[in-house]
Amino acid sequence: MSTERESLNFIEEIIEEDIKNGKHGGLVYTRFPPEPNGYLHIGHAKAIVLNFEIAQKYGGKTNLRLDDTNPTTEDTHFVENIKQDIQWLGFQWENGELYASDYFGKLYEYAVDLVKKGLAYVDDSTPEEIAEMKGDISVPGTESPYRNRSIEENLELLEGMKNGDYPDGSRVLRAKIDMASPNMHMRDPILYRIKHEDHHRTGGEWCIYPMYDFAHGQSDSIEGITHSLCSLEFRHHRPLYDWFIEKLEIFPSRQIEFARMNVEYMITSKRKLKRLVEEGFVTGWDDPRMPTIAGMRRRGYPAAAIREFCRRAGIAKRENLIEIGLLEYCVRQELNKTADRVMAVLDPVKVVITNYPEGQVEEMEVENNPEDESAGNRMVPFSREIYIERDDFMENPPPPKKFYRLGPDRMVRLKGAYIIECNDVVKDESGKITELHCTYFPESRSGSDTSGLKVKGTIHWVSAEHAKEVEVRMYDRLFTDPTPTSHEDKDFLEFFNEDSLKKITAKVEPALPHAEPGTTYQFLRKGYFCLDPDSTEDHLVFNSTVNLRDTWSKMKKN
């Protein structure tokens, strides 16, 4: 029995308090409310995981609601991508997907209700005048000359707005609250604006559209959302959120703000992400370097790893910058359990095993995943000429205690095969190593080693005549600075990492199949690599997902 008390984040504390008090009969109902005007990114992933998992934890439900109150920027095309991304992350929402636009009729009724209660009015001021009268952060606003129109006149004008009697921008409906409030959002916020524009779902039915503040909270309320989780910058909207609930006398959803997650080397501004795509820095929204869900999926980050990352990042109200290393840790942890191993040589140098019979081929049995016995074994052909990693040979190596790979007169084990010893180094005129001549020890065969030889190093290899060539796209972080958007004097694109993509050709085991795109392998001793959709039957393309931890390269630096 554990006496360990589970620690709760501050939102869970609020929820448990609510449950204890029998609020909403103990129901927990959350929602994920993206605006369908772009692709989902890592920040959305955080919100998705939070909303769905916290509801799951307390036996509740979660809605997906597309917040589509601005016909100018929103599009059905984004809706499909959003749905796909959420499902890929492993979540399913209730009630089919919902839309704020489903409630346009109801919202209009609410507006009429407020007018009738003398709590809203039609303002004929220009946008400039409204901004002017709003005052300043430290200067109280002034009341609009239209603020005290009669209820009848307001009703008539609102009706006219709805019927399309007035041009765009000529009038707005505002709440009548307090022009002197220290909270700018309470200074008679705009509820409705006129936009003679077709909406992606309601078409030409409406020419007035509700603002965020008049749509979001009421949508929560209509859906019976108990806990409406949003990011910190909406803190100042909360009094307004609550004001509408009180005045409209509707279901009291509660807004709770948490700090959005920032991750090193990632940006989450839709506008900036768009620039990366449109200015050709990346190949698209799903470029494997992008912090979009589509990009991370293509990169090979498992959904389970992204979920785990979001959980580990935690929930709080303070500014944060999560180290990218944590994400990579989660990715490796997941892939270590699930990815089959395969040998691939990324930077090949040829090895000729001079005492191995020419023309002879042996099939070596190698385990697919030492972490998962059920993954079974595979056969890998071995022959007289093989490729090994250029890195795995050093002509003037440090003492064997430090470097235990191949060097002149040194021995290593070829994974799943024999121990070899290097006898000769062949170079071209420029001094570049072109071949290594080695001898092997026939009695050192893997699994039946009677040689008595002991070597510290084991390296991967691929038979030269059997090797298959594949394209490998090596990815590095998108930016050279962990917070590229934090420099006031510099555009974030100045920190674009020109080396964030390098395409190379690698030699891999011949049996590597043209599997389903997204299939991830561990290239032994190198990292995890994921089959890209660009692959064809005779041209496989792999994306580097994440490198293996590499304590050797760390030692080299020191």
Place this chain on the structure above:
RNA sequence: AGACCCAUGGUGUAAUUGGUAACACAGCAGAUUUUGGUUCUGUCGUUCUAGGUUCGAGUCCUAGUGGGUCUACCA
């Protein structure tokens, strides 16, 4: 400038709600290893400052400092 929010190791989050500051990642050292991976062990290091309340403060109060947010007919 005003209002609101925030401040715990390098990073992120905890601390039985006032009772010996912990967990994970990162770092370092070692063991194991036919992946310099995985796994395991050890280790480094933390309460913004100054007052106050209290037997006792990371926690409560006051002030200061530092950071964030807010003045779109965007969400």
